[in-house]
Amino acid sequence: MRLKEGHAATAAFSGILVAASLLFAQSWTPPKTSWGDPDLQGTWTSDDQRDVPFERPAQFGNRRYLTDEEFADRARQVDKAQTEIVGQGIRPNSGYWARQQGVNAAAAPPYFQEFSRHAARQTSLVVDPPNGRVPPLTKEAQELRAAVNKVRNRRPESWLDRSMYDRCITRGVAGSAFPVIYGNGTQIVQAPGVVAIRYEMIHETRIIPLDRPGNARPHAPATLRTNMGDARGHWEGNTLVVETTNFIGGRNGVGVNGNGAAPYSDDLKLVERFTRVDAKNIQYEMTVNDPKTYTAPWTVAFPITHEDGYQIFEYACHEGNYAMHNLLSAARAEDAAEEK
Amino acid sequence: MPAAMLAAWGLMSPLAVQRPATAKAAYRAPRAADGHADIGGIWEALGTANWDLEDHPSMGGPYFQMGSIGAVPSGRGVVEGGTIPYKPEALAKKQENFANRWKLDPEVKCYMPGIPRATYMPYPFQIVQSAKVILMAYEYASTNRVINMEKPVEASVDTWMGTQNGHWEGDTLVVDNTGFNNLSWFDRAGDFHSDALHVVERFTPMDASHLNYEATIEDPKVFTGLWKISMPLYRRVEKEAQLAEFKCVEYAEELLYGDLRKKTTK
Secondary structure, three states: OOHHHOHHHHHHHHHHHHHHHHHHHHHOOOOEOOOOOEOOOEEEEOHHHOOOOOOOOHHHOOOOEOOHHHHHHHHHHHHHHHHHHHHOOOOOOHHHHHHHHOOOOOOOOOOOOOOOOOOOOEOOOEEEOOOOOOOOEOHHHHHHHHHHHHHHHOOOOOHHHOOOOOOOOOOHHHHHHOOOOOOOEEEEEEEOOEEEEEEOOOOEEEEEEEOOOOOOOOOOOOOOOEOOOEEEEEEEOOEEEEEEEOEOOOOOEOOHHHOOOOEOOOOOEEEEEEEEEEOOEEEEEEEEEOOOOEOOOEEEEEEEEOOOOOOOOOOOOHHHOHHHHHHHHHHHHHHHHHHO | OOHHHHHHHHHHOHHHHOOOOOOOOOOOOOEOOOOOEOOOEEEEEOOOOOOOOOOEOOEOOOOHHHHHHHOEOOEOOOEOOOOOOEOHHHHHHHHHHHHOHHHHOOOOOOOOOOOOHHHHOOOOEEEEEOOOEEEEEEOEOOOEEEEEOOOOOOOOOOEOOOEEEEEEEOOEEEEEEEOEOOOOEOOOOOOEOOOOOEEEEEEEEEEOOEEEEEEEEEOOOOEOOOEEEEEEEEEOOOOOOOOOOEOOHHHHHHHHHHHHOOOOOO
16 A cells, blocks of 8 residues: 555555455465475565564553554554654655655655554564563573673773674674664565575675475584574475574674663574465564573564565665764763863 | 667667677576576685786785785786776876775775675675576675666665666676765775776676676776676585675774774773
């Protein structure tokens, strides 16, 4: 649905679309590549999940989806936000709209943000445990969290005090997958024996070799660790299952932009599932296993959506990281002022 | 496309006129699922093009602590005709770049390499070949680019890696690159370009383990004419070949921000 077609109608139509997609999910036959794998290719975005809280607000209890009434209310809010930004001459994914529709969109907050186009039904991105909350941290992880927070919250002594995201290095796999203010594009490219997943922000590419179920080639040795991990993929029916290990612990966390409750450990294992449920949606699911950090496994799930015209742009984060220079020089200026 | 149309297209495109004599015509590459030549896999350039596209003698590096590890190996150039045709004022800038290369080379700062440099960095890259797009993912700095194989698109914004439209000419993947910024270099010797850069690359299978790589470079702000580089690309044939991760930002931070460390810490 395009905004220009009349956003007043968006709320009503969104409800119908979601209901319709749930119905069609039963009978819809996913496309296959010419060599017979399920076809997940294309550009997808998690923009529509931007308004869904990561953890579930207590009022919803164990309820995963909004009621019709709550959903209509959220749809009204999404519509209101869209109406406001459109009124300012801005379109969601403003770069695209500026170019395609001749809209004169300024590149400044909130204009460079991406926005939900359709309201989402979920009450939280975390879907398991049933209360939609990240399980309690282990004692070690709590201590690590306290140490990290202390460093993050102080006047930066160097770039090392900032997150891997601030430093434009990586947000890790989880941080790359979860919806944020912009750059939520994911592009999937397939060839026989391989699935490549490209994330817009920080320009990450994961190249996932495919094996037969139960016959995965072994992971890299434990001595070889990376920020994006060592991925192995296989198909279970129409679902791409990706198991990733060999992460570098103690840096990023499992959370938005790699800022989780606490940094994950070397033992982190992520199991992701990508299932195309209709022409416009892939259901994405990530189960987090890290007993050194969390007292139980937990799962995040949400759909990523194909939106005509949505495209991924180059994200040259480090090349343009004036923020790091500026926050460090500001910190040193404050140091100097205190010495006087 | 009929041969006559191809020829007409060739006449219209100044870069296509210089149709190079490429790999042995006899070799027919295996087919991808869409019937085109399959060039998927992990590839890497050998040689010293990333040090200097032109002929260059060996020389010491700037840091004696690194001894012979930090020295520059000699190598034959990869520029057809031997010399890059700089305009006089551009040549002066290249020489200034060369003099300051250990400080100014974007590679030192872990910046994206641009095209064609990404191809011959001393790191492998992987081609994931699909019908509508071809992904090239580079180990260096997690750089990547996606070549559009459908209706050509115009660059909407200048970028480090440019905007790429590809098509097949027989078994050769031809990639037309535009929309570059003026920030990347061609090598560690200070060879540079402007935002008017236009690069046409040709990837031609030579045999199961080699691609012939050519890039024709046009930039009227910097060069007096077109020039061309070529080199083989080698398939990484190790059984467990996989792109490694080289996120070099953290190795450049001390260089970039070191003067902004808190004075009492180290």
